[in-house]
Amino acid sequence: MTGSTDPLGLLTSEAQSFGATVRSRADPEMQFDIALRRADGREVQYRILARNNDAVVTAREWEPRRLPAFCPERHINHDGTFCMYWAKRHRIEVNDRNAAIEWWNTLVAFLSLQERASNLGRWPDKRVWAHGDxxxxxxxxxxxxxxxxxxxxxxxxxxxxxxxxxxxxxxxxxxxxxxxxxxxxxxxxxxxxxxxxxxxxxxxxxxxxxxxxxxxxxxxxxxxxxxxxxxxxxxxxxxxxxxxxxxxxxxxxxxxxxxx
Structure with a gap:
């Protein structure tokens, strides 16, 4: 938490708008379920663990069920966290409502790409995401x-x-x-x-x-x-x-x- 900002509280306030339901919260972590609508109309559920670190909130699957525990090609780090954006250049600090909405939009877009990757057997975004440095x-x-x-x-x-x-x-x-x-x-x-x-x-x-x-x-x-x-x-x-x-x-x- 930075000053009086409550990143997990900000995310909780916007959760419902993104089809997410908070199951538990014990700072600095929050567990939630999120319903994702696939392109074929089918709805799938993810259970996500979010962790706050100085307003930078990481996300990973609670247990690796829909996603692999680790896969560089799918931009899942060795600790299971999602590489949703390049943190060194464009990291989302959840310190206001707009940032919380951006974080949710980024997560939903990332999970949507994961669903397509599962079907295609390759990363679906034609714009290659570089790895590491x-x-x-x-x-x-x-x-x-x-x-x-x-x-x-x-x-x-x-x-x-x-x-x-x-x-x-x-x-x-x-x-x-x-x-x-x-x-x-x-x-x-x-x-x-x-x-x-x-x-x-x-x-x-x-x-x-x-x-x-x-x-x-x-x-x-x-x-x-x-x-x-x-x-x-x-x-x-x-x-x-x-x-x-x-x-x-x-x-x-x-x-x-x-x-x-």
Whole structure:
């Protein structure tokens, strides 16, 4: 509890509006049932344990019945808590009514994705959720893509942007090559974090007459940061899965790196 704020009390006040019934409360925890309406019209019940930690309220299934106890691909942490949002950048502090409503909306959306994941055997949101420390680089890549505009935000969300680190060669500086599908767009010098060819036309528009990249707003910087962020995102994702290699797989998700 922060000051006079009562996060669990705020959540309790809004529970009924989201089809939830509080069963018990003993600070800092609260147990509730929530009815979720699936896309096929069927109603399913979850029993959730919420825990307050300085106005940041986590949630997990009371017992792992509908969901696995742990599954990185379904964004369920090793302690069973739900990774509903990236806490380092966008964490919900339940300190007023609006925040409580946002928390409930986020939980319902998360559980709805879980129901779809159970049916599909994969995470249903086309916009990939990065894992662990990779999330900060996903956020950086997203911001850079938005700054560039044009096709970049959608291509990033669809996983069509890839980056390759060129091999070190005598007399050549370390370089990243960014591609859309198989088409090379531009290269970035890693040590200087700048686009290798600032004279090339900027990619922020498809018009025939385009400014050079280096003279078009802050797009040269955004392009360099996008490539770097994608590269670091990939590194951190691989590190995340390497650290979890010894963990058992729930075997519910196709293509999970833990499944052997």
């Amino acid at each position: 990779a999330a900060q680089y996903q956020h950086m890549a997203t911001e850079s893509a938005i700054r560039l505009g044009n096709f970049f935000p959608e291509a990033l969300a669809d996983g069509r942007l890839t980056v390759e680190l060129c091999r070190d060669m005598p007399g050549r500086r370390k370089m990243l090559r960014l591609r859309l599908d198989a088409r090379h767009l531009y290269s970035v010098l890693v040590d200087d974090l700048r686009v290798a060819n600032g004279k090339q036309p900027c990619l922020c528009t498809n018009m025939p007459r385009r400014k050079p990249l280096r003279a078009c707003s802050d797009h040269a910087s955004a392009a360099a940061q996008l490539a770097c962020a994608l590269h670091l995102w990939d590194i951190k994702e691989r590190e995340f899965w390497t650290e979890l290699a010894h963990k058992p797989c729930c075997a519910q998700m196709a293509g999970c790196p833990l499944h052997s």
